[in-house]
Amino acid sequence: MGKLLTDEQIAGFHANGFVTRIPVLTPAEVAELVARTEAFEAERPQDVSWAFDIKCNLLLDWVYELGRHERLLDAVEDLIGPDILMTNGVYRNKNPGSAVDYGWHQDSARIQVDPTFVICYVALSPATSENGCLRAIPGTQDRVRPFSLTEGPGQRKRLVARVIDVDESQAVDLVLEPGEAAIFHSNLVHGSAPNLSQSRRMALLYDYTPAAARQNVGRGSGQLVRGVDHWNHFGHEPVPEPGLTEGNVLRRREILGTYHENVLMGPRLPGETVTFPDRPY
Ligand SMILES: O=C(O)CCC(=O)C(=O)O
16 A cells, blocks of 8 residues: 555556546635636736646646645655656646647657656546546557657647557546546556537646656756655756746746756757747737
8 A cells, every 4th residue: 555545556557557536635625726727817818828838836836736735745656756856737728619639649758757757637627538538548658659749739839749650449538526636657648639518627737757767858857845856867946936926937937948858848959949838928
């Protein structure tokens, strides 16, 4: 038995590349997060697309705080050990009818991290087959598959890797209730379809990396959320102050400018100028 996960769940993660239906948040915690998210969207509609994107955990204190949730970290520790860097936190919401489609991919296709990092999907709404829940191909975490590069959904100019050959007959839908989480290996082939329902899919996704790990390209950076970093392989990121402050915006910009080769942005291609979502005004 781990801190939160059972032996069976831990063995399932190693065999299949994911573990799902982990109860993390209470209904009150979910309601509070949904209210904060919707208040931000109502007050600052012009800031939603860039602020909810890459390393949102450096911009919004409640996104950072959820990423340090004890139950979440207990489950992550059961899979990657006690010294944990949070290397990304990002919203992945799909409104009713949204055509956003995350094609089949592996998050560490372009930059490998050894030992692996994991990605945690925290459901703030039901995640269903109709509203575009996460889908995964069990057992595909064993190696990086051949991929092609394309522009990310809603992320002009950002290249993402898409697996070329996928046996979709093997796919499983990771259906979740609000407050539940799924955690998957960085090499797991996964994706999600458009939202064909009348209800909104709301989720926060976090990346957690063992502090001892190294990237094979560039250095990467993260916030130490549990344990100790004896290794200093990754750069250290600051904790955001409350609210979307000027200081938070500038510090995130500095981090993404300094450690631009991370698993989200990929390696820099010859002659490429590094760009990332930032305040457009
Ligand atoms: O939120 C989803 O459905 C998938 C998102 C994803 O795979 C990604 O951002 O890499």
